[in-house]
Amino acid sequence: MASSSYCFSVLSLVVLLPFLLHSASATSYIDAICQKFRGDKAFCVKTLSAYPPAASATSPLQAAVATLNLGSSYASKTADFTGKAAKADPKLMKDLAACQNEFVVIQRSLKSASSEVKEDPESANYDVMLCFDSTTSVKNLVGKNTDQASKTVITMTLMMEKFIGLGLGATETLGG
Structure with a gap:
């Protein structure tokens, strides 16, 4: 009986070891990104650990792309959200539509960075840095407004800046 218990333990370890190592690797890739992140490290670790593509990354590149x-x-x-808010408020339509365009620019810049980070992390880093110009534009467009839609857009913009910071940490981890 002792040998069957021993065999079961060894077999369990053999089966579980790749998963344990994989999880440890993903954690180290997340930790590397969060070390480069210039914000709240706890936010960084919590956010990336909760995002399945980052939490299951098998390489630093996969973690950065995620x-x-x-x-x-x-x-x-x-x-x-900003596009819907623009349609709902004719007085703010022009400014909110401009904000929507800025977020589209950010989305495209981050997509571009994710596709080029393997070959050219410095260019990817530059693409991510440019996103801060768009968040500044959004703040200038609606930052002084007191309506609920503008306040929500500003709150979302501040969160977007955190995601841009994560993106910078990701590109810098790969040499950007």
């Missing part, structure tokens, strides 16, 4: 894609996805959702 991080950039997460930011791109957030920019796309923010652009959608």
Whole structure:
């Protein structure tokens, strides 16, 4: 009986070891990105650990691409919200439509960065850095407004800046 218990333990270890190592690797890739992140490290670790493509990354490149894609996805959702808000308020339509365009620019820049980060991390880093110009434009367009839609857009913009920071950490981890 002792030998069957021993065999079961060894077999369990053999089966589980790749998963344990994989998880440890993904954690180290996330930690590397978060070390480069110039913001709240706890936010970085929590966000990337909760995002399945980053949490299951098998290389630093996969973790970086996942991080950039997460930011791109957030920019796309923010652009959608801003576009709907522009249609709902004729007085703010022009400014909110311009904000929507800025978020589309961010989304495209982050997508571009994710596709070029393997070959040219410095160019990818530059693409991510440019996204801050768009968030500044959004703040200038609606930052002083007191309506609920503008306040929501500003809150989303501040979160977008965190995702851009994550993207910078990702590109810098690969040499950008």
